[in-house]
Amino acid sequence: MIIVMKENAPADAINNVLTIVKECGFEPHLSKGEQVTIIGVIGNKANLKNINFELISGVDKVVPVTESYKLANKKFHPIPSVVKVGNTSIGSDNLTVIAGPCAIESEEQLLLIAHNVAKSGATFIRGGAYKPRTSPYSFQGLEEEGLKYMQRAKNETGLATICEVTCPDAIEAAVKYIDMIQIGARNMQNFHLLKEAGASGLPVLLKRGLSATIDEWLNAAEYIISEGNPNVVLCERGIRTFETATRNTLDISAVPVLKEKSHLPVIVDPSHAAGVRSYINPLAKAAVACNADGLMIEVHNDPAHALSDGPQSLNFEQFDELMLQLKPFAKLVGR
Numbered sequence: 420m421i422i423v424m425k426e427n428a429p430a431d432a433i434n435n436v437l438t439i440v441k442e443c444g445f446e447p448h449l450s451k452g453e454q455v456t457i458i459g460v461i462g463n464k465a466n467l468k469n470i471n472f473e474l475i476s477g478v479d480k481v482v483p484v485t486e487s488y489k490l491a492n493k494k495f496h497p498i499p500s501v502v503k504v505g506n507t508s509i510g511s512d513n514l515t516v517i518a519g520p521c522a523i524e525s526e527e528q529l530l531l532i533a534h535n536v537a538k539s540g541a542t543f544i545r546g547g548a549y550k551p552r553t554s555p556y557s558f559q560g561l562e563e564e565g566l567k568y569m570q571r572a573k574n575e576t577g578l579a580t581i582c583e584v585t586c587p588d589a590i591e592a593a594v595k596y597i598d599m600i601q602i603g604a605r606n607m608q609n610f611h612l613l614k615e616a617g618a619s620g621l622p623v624l625l626k627r628g629l630s631a632t633i634d635e636w637l638n639a640a641e642y643i644i645s646e647g648n649p650n651v652v653l654c655e656r657g658i659r660t661f662e663t664a665t666r667n668t669l670d671i672s673a674v675p676v677l678k679e680k681s682h683l684p685v686i687v688d689p690s691h692a693a694g695v696r697s698y699i700n701p702l703a704k705a706a707v708a709c710n711a712d713g714l715m716i717e718v719h720n721d722p723a724h725a726l727s728d729g730p731q732s733l734n735f736e737q738f739d740e741l742m743l744q745l746k747p748f749a750k751l752v753g754r
Contacts (some may be wrong), residue, residue: 420459420460420464420481420482420484420485421457421458421459421460421481421482421483421484421494421495421605422436422440422457422458422459422460422472422481422691423455423457423478423479423480423481423482424436424455424456424457424458424477424478424479424673425478425479426456426475426479427687428456428477428478428479428520429477430480431628432475432476433449433456433458433617434598435475435476435477436458436466436472436475436477436478437449437458438610439470439472439475440458440460442536442544443466443467443470443540443666444462444466444473445460445462445464445466446461446675447459447460447727448460448461448490448495450495450496450497450498452497452498455479457494457495457496457497459489459494459495459496461489461490461731462516465682467655472485472504472595472627475637477601479635482494486546486634486637486680486696487634487638487641488634488637488638488640488641488681490641490644490645490649491637491638491641491644491651491681491682491683492639492680492681493679493680493681493682494638494658496684497606497681497682498645498682499511499678499682499684500649500650500682500683501513501613501649501684502622502650502652502684503650504543504579504581504598504599504622504650505573505579505580505598505599506577506579507542507543507579509622509628509652509686509712509713510652510684510712512753512754513542513712513713513754514646514707514712514713514714514745514754515542515543515686515712515713515714516540516541516542516543516713516716516742517541517542517543517544517545517550517581517659517686517713517714517715517716518532518536518539518541518543518544518545518715518716518717518718519532519536519541519543519545519549519717519718520532520545520546520717520725520732521547521717521718521719521725521727521728521732522546522547522674522725522726522728523546523547523548523561523565523568523569523729524725524726525560525568526568526571528536528720529544529546529565529568529569529572529620530568530571530572530575531720532544532546532718532719532720533575533576533578534575535573535574535718535720535735535738536718536735536738537576537577538579538739539722539735539738539739540742541686541716541742542577542578542579542719543578543579543580543581543599543711544569544570544572544573544576544578544581545580545581545582545584545601545715545717546565546569546572546580547565547582547585547727548561548562548563548564548565548566548569548582548583548589549562549582549585549586549589554571557619562589562592562651563592564594565582566582566592566593566595566596566597567596568595569582569596569597571598573597573598576646579598580596580597580598580599581597581598581600581601581624581728582597582600582601582641583600583601583602583603584600584602584612584616585600585603585606585612585705586612587611587612587615590612590616590619591613593619593621594621597619597621598622599621599622599623600616600621600622600623600624601623601624601625601626602616602617602623602624602625602626602639602643604626604627604628604629604656604691606629607627607628607631607635607636608628608631608635608639610639613625613636613639613643614642614643614646615643616617616643616646616648617642617643617644617645617646617647617648618647618648620648620650620678621650622648622650622652623643623648623650623652624641624651624652624653624654624686625639625640625643625651625652625653625654626654626656626688627653627654627655627656627658627670627673629658629667630658630659633673633676633677633680636653637677637681640681640683641714648733651713652683652684652685652686652713653683653685653686653752654685654686654687654688654715655669655670655671655673655674655675655677655680655685655686655687655688655692655706656687656688656691656692656715657669657691657692657693660752664695665692665693665694665695665698666690666692666694666695666731667691667692667693667694669687669689669692669693669702669704671687671705671706671709672722673685673712674687674706674709674711675709676712678710684712684713685711686712686713686714686715687699687702687703687704687706687709687713687714687715688714688715688716689706689714689716690715690716690717690728690731690732691717691728691731693730693731694730694731695731696731696732696733698721698731699716699741699749700737700740700741700744703716703741703745704744704745704748706750707745707748707752707754708751709753710752714745716733716738716741717732717733718732718733718734718735719732719733719734720734720749721734722734742747
């Protein structure tokens, strides 16, 4: 449930409610706005000992939360979250652009791409060191060696770094080298991995599962946040439908739905949604116009010979052109 304090309720009234909640065995979640304070309470109502909070001084009303996700819920945290990652942040008025290759192929390749996307205005370099591929015979990534290349790319360009992790051992390695970890679509409901990601201390980008509903996605985020890590960003990357013209179907409506349901930042990955290079530009513009907090774009120095996802990767010239064309769309939504 949510305890809504009266407008400009004094500090002693707020502290009194917090004390009562703790005495009932709950950990209250405090969210302070400019005028109104909200206290979130998670747990079995029976433990509240029939306390009527609406009769307590300073309390305006009590609102039940029917959704199974609580900490990711906008009712618990009405102010949109901003997630700080390295020397940048995701959310608020920023338009975050994460760019780079699907798979890290060599140190030389990654550094070349990092310098070029930084020059075009990207704020993150992405690169896959652990690659969960459909075929066991496809390139599986350079693992920890690739993470070391990411660290060097950050040192040379100042870009924040993000890489997908696929198992607890990968998380253990990632925390030594990068700024943010990514949970891919195939692992969205790998609940053990979600808990490990939450406990890592690093910000987490959580991609939507191949056929996941938005509520299932938010419940997956809840696993991460419940481990004491509030720094979660959601990434819409297309869902599996009957349509075969694109690799997946980009659910652009997920952006406003999530903005209404959750306080977490939302970014869009048009590369994995489309699977086709020529569709990325219009889908990226649509995502920005829909008020997404950022984009994830696959960029490669030689897409025709990429070891992974070449058909959906932009070259440097195409990425630079996209960044220029996005400016009026970003301005339109105040970013």
